[in-house]
Amino acid sequence: MIRSLFGRLFWSHLTVIIVSTLILGGSLSYLIRDHAITTKKVDLITKGGSTVALIAPDIADGRVPSSDTIARLNELTTATVWLADQEGNILAGQPPRRWSRDFDEDDAELDAMFEGKVQSWVRTDQRNPERAVVVALPIREAKAPTAMFLFAPIFGINRAAQAVETLLIYALLSGMAASIVLGYFMSRSLTRPIEDISRAAGSFAKGDFASRTTVTGDHxxxxxxxxxxxxxxxxxxxxxxxxxxxxxxxxxxxxxxxxxxxxxxxxxxxxxxxxxxxxxxxxxxxxxxxxxxxVQELLDLAQLEAGELKIVKVKFELFEQLSHVCERFSPMLTEKNIRLEVVESKGELLVAADPMRLEQVLNNLVANAVRHSPPDSVISIKADKGTTFATVSVVDHGEGITSEDLPHIWERFYRAEKSRSRIGGGSGIGLAVTRQLVISMGGDIRVESTVGEGATFSFTLPLANS
The missing domain is CATH 1.10.287.130 (Signal transduction histidine kinase, dimerisation/phosphotransfer (DHp) domain)
Known part of the structure; x- marks a missing residue:
């Protein structure tokens, strides 16, 4: 299932939900704890500064606060207050239990504190998992380096974090359940159309050429x-x-x-x-x-489609080539009493093309015109000079080509005449060969026709540089 497209979409969707929820939960838990600690530090530093100001005159006179004074300070600051000198001796108050073992600070931090800088730390008592904030404020009025310490546990921070984590766990489970349902339907909505296309393609590959997909839409x-x-x-x-x-x-x-x-x-x-x-x-x-x-037409078509047919372009006069074609078709024209005329423009018309392949193109188009022209009619070959191309048109007055057949006459294997009689038409590849030859010589070919009035086949050839 995981290797399928449905499985990959489904599990990737679920993984994104789980990872996003875990990251969000961890971030919220950290922010809650950090906000509580920062708030407590600021509160203790503010209260500690006021407390130091209260006892500073007594300290300056060499008097140490009594136990009653320390008790009132504890109530005032809602923290445990004590005084200590630079050697760590307790001058007043009572620090928390295991202070000397669990609350030893870095010498650099202590030196900075006794030099006049306020210090703060976050500690966790081994017997009490609740975090506590310790703030130390120097008493500059003391004769010997002395500092006041304030210790205040942050009650409920772990419970608040655990409550958030529990809430996130429930949210994660709910999100997983919702993502399983939504992910399933979303994945199926994406993969079911692909499966339908795959089914249709498989049936088509097995020979069912009527196989089609029902998947359509603007997506x-x-x-x-x-x-x-x-x-x-x-x-x-x-x-x-x-x-x-x-x-x-x-x-x-x-x-x-x-x-x-x-x-x-x-x-x-x-x-x-x-x-x-x-x-x-x-x-x-x-x-x-x-x-x-x-057989030769089949070989030419195969070589043209493979790009292997050699085209040798030379500069020559176009009207001379058209005259040769008229002479070649004289016997066929006499049999049906058809007149073939070349409409020449003034001046010579030099083109850059392959004379032999051009002759093959003209033979196919004129033979096609003769085949479909009624007796006692006229077939015209016209040549006009443009800016960069010369246009040659073969015009007949036969039965014409229907609008249904007109878009397909250049396709290989296509025959407008559905009968199989050789009298009615050629093998069905002559026009396909003609089109490929014209394109190979750098030109283009098109046809215009009206049923009952005839058809006009026109192709272009690049002009020769003078």
Whole structure:
């Protein structure tokens, strides 16, 4: 229990209560005793000074106070009064019992007293546990060094201290009982939410991607719960996208492999005539190219995410690169009767980027635009020069992208088309690769779309220093 967070919070809370109470009790006990002793010293010194003034004339004439005088002085000062010389001889009065054994003072203190300094001590008689205050006042009028001693026990100081200590013991026990109850509920209120988050995390780690914590609120643990739920939502979505992606990839690979296998078997068995043989061979070559492109995209994405793909930036003219892309897509454009136009701005536009990777970006975006554009439509590629960046936009007039799909199209494994037909779309990683390539070249990419009107993909590239 002590090793758990609940146990540590509970016992630390209890320990603070106990230590605080003990320190408070010891401090109060000391202050009570010290206040009583200090008050008694001041009282005896004041009364002693008045007493010395009363007997000083007799002492100056060499007369020693009688027993009756000493008795009246005892009543007046409420203390035991006696006179002694520098050798310790008692001149008048009667000191307490065992005075010579229990009340021997330091020679330096006695010398200072007989030289005219008031001295005071706190002593405890062995037979009486009550503390006593002893005050010694020099009698300067005496012919020989003489001092008056006043001895007064501080009755009740121990009883008062014991009463305080007893009260503190009861307070300590009550505080411990209250701290046990409060500490238990406070510790549980802190650890129960953490246990709930831990439970949800454990279930999530075991594959229950629907596991969420109920701990939310405007406090540290509540915000932790909200962050966990947000992270769980993101991971669950990624996991679902990964499963969809694997299903898509499986279908993408299975379809060409099945076609290649069927055609290869037909060629091997010799059941295909010369015309079919050429058609089968062309289909086989096309399917292998499709699978090669798919594998290459997967390798590029893995290298980009690991930061291992080499980007070689050079300075080149952007419009020349755009013209090469238009030429490359001529066969595909003729098939759908789509026109691809490059809108050029005045003057040359020099950028600092990797030409090969830029070509890959443009190929992905234009191929995506051609795939989603209707026949007899126009695809525009625009390039604008900014202050530090050039902006390239690929605009199509196809079916567009829904608002639900728009935030997720850059995610790996995501496909806006839920069907698995290769006719409807690519493998779902082309745009993820495109985005990573643009970012690796120091730019950014975004998309704007309206359903039924088309989509505009725009990316930036840093301008070359002239």
């Amino acid at each position: 540290e643990i509540g915000r932790l719960g909200e962050v966990f739920n947000s992270m769980a939502d993101s991971l669950a979505r990624i996991e679902q996208n990964r499963r969809d992606f694997l299903a898509n990839i499986t279908h993408e690979i299975r379809t060409p492999i099945a076609a290649i296998q069927a055609m290869a078997e037909a060629l091997h068995d010799g059941v295909a005539g010369p015309e079919l043989q050429n058609r089968y061979l062309e289909t086989i070559v096309g399917q292998t190219r499709h699978m090669d492109k798919l």
